[in-house]
Amino acid sequence: MPKVLIADKLSPAAAEIFKNRGLEVDVKPGLTKEELIDIIGDYDGLAVRSACKPDADVIAAATNLKVIGRAGIGVDNIDVKAATAKGIVVMNTPFGNAITTAEHAIAMLFAAARQIPAADRGTQAGEWPKKAFMGTELTAKTLGVIGCGNIGSIVAERALGLKMKVVAYDPFLTEERATDLGVQKVELEQLLARADAITLHTPLTAATKNILSADAIQKTKKGVMIINCARGGLVDEAAVRAGLDSGHISAAAFDVFVEEPAKDNILFGAPNFIATPHLGAATTEAQENVALQIAEQIADYLLTGAISNALNTPSITAEEAPRLKPYADLAEKLGLFAGQIADGGFSDIEIGFEGEPAHLNTKPLTAAAVAGALRPLFTEVNMVSAPEMLKARGVTLTEATRSDSPVYDNLIRIRVKVDGSWRDVAGSIVAGVPKIVEVKGMALDAKFRPVILYVNNVDKPGFIGSLGVMLGDAGINIATFNLGRQSQGEEAVALVGIDAEIPEDVVKKIEALPQVRYVKVLTF
Numbered sequence: 001m002p003k004v005l006i007a008d009k010l011s012p013a014a015a016e017i018f019k020n021r022g023l024e025v026d027v028k029p030g031l032t033k034e035e036l037i038d039i040i041g042d043y044d045g046l047a048v049r050s051a052c053k054p055d056a057d058v059i060a061a062a063t064n065l066k067v068i069g070r071a072g073i074g075v076d077n078i079d080v081k082a083a084t085a086k087g088i089v090v091m092n093t094p095f096g097n098a099i100t101t102a103e104h105a106i107a108m109l110f111a112a113a114r115q116i117p118a119a120d121r122g123t124q125a126g127e128w129p130k131k132a133f134m135g136t137e138l139t140a141k142t143l144g145v146i147g148c149g150n151i152g153s154i155v156a157e158r159a160l161g162l163k164m165k166v167v168a169y170d171p172f173l174t175e176e177r178a179t180d181l182g183v184q185k186v187e188l189e190q191l192l193a194r195a196d197a198i199t200l201h202t203p204l205t206a207a208t209k210n211i212l213s214a215d216a217i218q219k220t221k222k223g224v225m226i227i228n229c230a231r232g233g234l235v236d237e238a239a240v241r242a243g244l245d246s247g248h249i250s251a252a253a254f255d256v257f258v259e260e261p262a263k264d265n266i267l268f269g270a271p272n273f274i275a276t277p278h279l280g281a282a283t284t285e286a287q288e289n290v291a292l293q294i295a296e297q298i299a300d301y302l303l304t305g306a307i308s309n310a311l312n313t314p315s316i317t318a319e320e321a322p323r324l325k326p327y328a329d330l331a332e333k334l335g336l337f338a339g340q341i342a343d344g345g346f347s348d349i350e351i352g353f354e355g356e357p358a359h360l361n362t363k364p365l366t367a368a369a370v371a372g373a374l375r376p377l378f379t380e381v382n383m384v385s386a387p388e389m390l391k392a393r394g395v396t397l398t399e400a401t402r403s404d405s406p407v408y409d410n411l412i413r414i415r416v417k418v419d420g421s422w423r424d425v426a427g428s429i430v431a432g433v434p435k436i437v438e439v440k441g442m443a444l445d446a447k448f449r450p451v452i453l454y455v456n457n458v459d460k461p462g463f464i465g466s467l468g469v470m471l472g473d474a475g476i477n478i479a480t481f482n483l484g485r486q487s488q489g490e491e492a493v494a495l496v497g498i499d500a501e502i503p504e505d506v507v508k509k510i511e512a513l514p515q516v517r518y519v520k521v522l523t524f
Contacts, residue, residue, distance in 0.1 A: 001024050002023050003024040003043050004026075004044065005039070005046050006025060008047070010047060010049065013291060014291040014294065018295055029052075033053070036054075036058055037057060040065065041062060044066050045069065046069070047294055047295065048068065054079065054083070056079045058079075059088065062086070066087075067298055068083060068088055070090070070093070071093055072281055086382075087385060090312050091297050091301075091307075094150055096286060096294075099154060100281055101280040102201075104279060105155050105255075108229060109159075109253070110138070111274050112197075112272070113138055114136070115135060119132075136225070138162050139162065139164065142197075143167070143196070144194065145166060145167070145169070145170075145199055146170070146188070146198065146211060147170055147202030148178075151201045152202070156182075166183040167183065167191050168185055169187060169191045170202075188211070193219060195221065196223070197225040198212070198226050199227040200227070200229075202231075208234055210234070212234065224249055227253050228253075228256055230256060231256055232257040237265065237267055238266055241270050244267075250272060251272040252267070256278055304318045304322075305325070306321050312388075313384045323360060327412065329368075331351075331366070331412050332368040334369060334412055334413075334414045335368065335372025336376070337414075337425045338424070339372060339373035339374060340520060341454065341522075343418065343520075344377070346373070346417055347395060348395065349395060349397055349415070351365075351398070351400075351414055352414075354412075355410040355411055367383045368383050373414065409428075424439070430445075434447075438484075439454075440456070443484055444493065444495065449479060449497035451521065452497055453495070453521055453522075454496075454518075454522050455496070455510065455519050456491070456492075456493050456516075456517045457494065457517060459489055459492040460489065462515070463515040467496070470509055482494070
């Protein structure tokens with residue numbers, strides 16, 4: 001029975017979902033790092049919010065962990081790189097608190113425009129400071145949205161409802177989507193120059209860190225308002241303080257900070273600065289939604305293999321998982337075949353899907369094939385880490401699909417480029433059994449076995465007999481023997497399933513046969 005640890009304060013409904021789905025669950029919020037390291041090896045799944053921080057040390061101790069689920073959007077508290085390297089799927093809930101966070105940004109925009117917190121403090125102190133506050137009307141003003149994804153697009157829609165003009169900077173926003181939303185897609189420089197108020201809705205990455213730098217803030221309109229309900233670190237806090245003090249920035253409202261909890265911050269006490277303690281997702285509805293959503297996602301993955309909202313591996317629906325499994329197994333085995341005959345590395349890999357697999361979700365199949373191809377070089381590689389490892393090494397990946405296959409109902413073909421020449425293998429699921437059906441363009445019909453002797457030879461009389469004698473003299477039993485050839489007397493291949501590893505001296509004797517061009521012992 002899979003076992004899940006809830007290591008943060010989540011709605012009790014999350015634990016009930018795990019129990020109702022048949023999983024064992026422990027609820028232990030507030031663990032220290034050392035306490036988490038001591039027990040994490042017992043769990044298959046980990047559910048967190050933002051307080052628990054599964055870093056590289058925790059992940060190294062997570063010997064059985066298969067999935068980390070973040071009840072929320074941001075995953076900067078999780079070492080995604082370390083999790084990926086270990087094959088741990090990292091999921092989040094990008095939609096569960098989107099409306100709540102967007103509403104908080106709009107609330108902060110209103111509060112900044114009308115200076116509501118300061119007016120409230122003065123009024124409740126008995127000062128009746130009516131003349132001290134002159135607000136800004138939002139109607140007809142231009143809102144600059146940095147990051148127009150799920151939350152940013154909701155903010156844009158709400159702002160349009162307030163009769164504001166909206167310009168958006170997002171490298172991934174298409175012109176078609178911008179038109180549908182009713183916003184104008186612009187470059188960052190244009191947004192800075194035009195916006196009366198700027199709101200940020202992008203994750204914190206190397207590319208977005210300090211996207212509102214001191215230099216960027218200098219390019220904004222005098223009197224600009226800045227709203228950050230996304231992530232601390234997107235804005236240079238010292239530059240915002242300087243802008244507030246000088247009056248260049250008329251108001252700023254932040255829900256997030258570089259260091260949290262923010263007990264002390266350079267922005268605190270600045271004129272027209274509003275702060276809330278990371279309340280963007282803090283509504284009853286949102287917390288219930290993300291808790292339920294992450295519990296279902298973790299349970300689905302551990303029980304069915306379905307993957308949704310993962311940051312480091314392709315998504316797979318519960319309906320797809322059973323259909324993909326045999327093809328993923330075939331793809332991984334073919335990749336392992338190709339990786340072993342690559343003899344130490346390859347510069348390019350091509351993966352083709354024909355027939356039935358071409359109509360499925362091929363991304364996880366490609367990940368399985370790449371994992372297999374890299375395993376002879378990197379034993380710890382897995383479906384999750386493989387695509388990133390391939391990219392990091394500059395290997396070119398090409399994928400292709402073909403709706404039907406000339407011979408088989410289904411076919412997966414893998415080619416690797418070694419020193420300028422291609423080496424290829426193809427396989428198919430035949431009567432439910434994964435088989436090798438083509439090597440170097442030569443047709444054959446071979447089952448995968450734990451050990452296969454692969455021989456590329458010239459089709460001349462005496463080869464099969466000589467090979468059989470050598471294996472027999474070495475006490476190696478032949479389980480299967482499959483042949484393919486171009487035509488009589490030309491190039492041929494032999495896949496010999498054997499019951500034991502072949503000693504190196506026997507391999508060298510086979511290599512010395514006059515008909516032999518290449519020999520490799522393959523393991524699966």
